[in-house]
Amino acid sequence: MIQYEEMIVLEWLDVVDKNGEPTGEIVERSKAHREGIWHRTSHVWLVRKKDHRIEVLVQKRSADKDAYPGCYDTSSAGHIPVGCSYEESAIRELKEELGVTAREEDLHLCGRRTVYHDEVFYGQPFIDRQISNVYVIWFDREAEDFHIQKEELESVRWMELGECIRMVEEQTEKNCIAPEEIKMVERFVKNSLRTP
Numbered sequence: 001m002i003q004y005e006e007m008i009v010l011e012w013l014d015v016v017d018k019n020g021e022p023t024g025e026i027v028e029r030s031k032a033h034r035e036g037i038w039h040r041t042s043h044v045w046l047v048r049k050k051d052h053r054i055e056v057l058v059q060k061r062s063a064d065k066d067a068y069p070g071c072y073d074t075s076s077a078g079h080i081p082v083g084c085s086y087e088e089s090a091i092r093e094l095k096e097e098l099g100v101t102a103r104e105e106d107l108h109l110c111g112r113r114t115v116y117h118d119e120v121f122y123g124q125p126f127i128d129r130q131i132s133n134v135y136v137i138w139f140d141r142e143a144e145d146f147h148i149q150k151e152e153l154e155s156v157r158w159m160e161l162g163e164c165i166r167m168v169e170e171q172t173e174k175n176c177i178a179p180e181e182i183k184m185v186e187r188f189v190k191n192s193l194r195t196p
Contacts, residue, residue: 012082013039018114020131026082033067036118036127040080042090043132044107045185046100048140048158054189055158057143059097061176062154067121070154072167072175076100077132086133098156099147100139107135110188113181134181136188161186 011029014022016038032039046057057075061068078093080086087104094100117128143156159167165186168177 011079013079014082016040016131018131020112020133029079030066033126033128034124036129038129038131040086040089041077041130041132042080042086042093042135043074043077043113043181044090044094044135044137045110046075046098046139047136047161047185047189048138050140050158054161054193056161056164056182056185057139057146057156058159058164058175058177059148059156060154062150062152065152067119067126068176069121070174072173073177074181075156090133090135094137097149097152100137100141102137102139106137108137108188108192110134110136111181111184113178113184115178132181134184136185161189 012026013029013032015025015027016022018038020040027037027039031037048055058072059075061071061073063070076090076093076097078089078097080089084092087107090107091102091104094102111134113132113134115128115130115132119126119128143158146156148156164177165182167173167175168179168182
């Protein structure tokens with residue numbers, strides 16, 4: 001009888017400089033976080049106007065995630081694989097995590113974050129050094145109609161933007177959303193609503 005070991009799929013990332021430009025080196029994701037090696041991510045916020053309120057979609061991360069298990073997070077986010085652009089990765093993650101088909105022209109860049117963050121998960125150091133592009137997409141679909149990737153997230157829910165900001169600033173619920181990121185989203189929304 002032949003026994004097969006569980007196959008571990010490695011995720012390879014471009015090493016980047018502090019401007020987010022690939023250096024030509026690559027690194028495996030777990031090593032990047034173990035050693036604090038610079039890499040890139042894309043974050044996408046789905047936003048809608050509902051009953052005269054602005055709402056953002058938040059995901060609840062799976063309890064099995066290697067980082068921030070069970071926390072509320074950005075609508076969709078992911079590491080950028082070797083050779084991919086921020087936009088390609090954002091579109092791929094939306095499809096994989098939420099079942100949302102988007103095009104590059106749907107993505108509205110609302111800012112870029114430089115992340116220096118050190119944590120410990122499951123007794124192991126997690127040293128995050130990343131450059132993240134933050135995007136907004138106007139998108140209206142009921143939470144129960146998303147096709148979520150169960151390995152990555154537990155659920156999604158719409159949250160009024162002000163409530164989300166309070167959750168982040170006051171830690172009223174367990175989340176891993178950066179205050180400066182949700183403020184980028186708020187500024188973008190305010191500016192776009194002022195535009196005729």
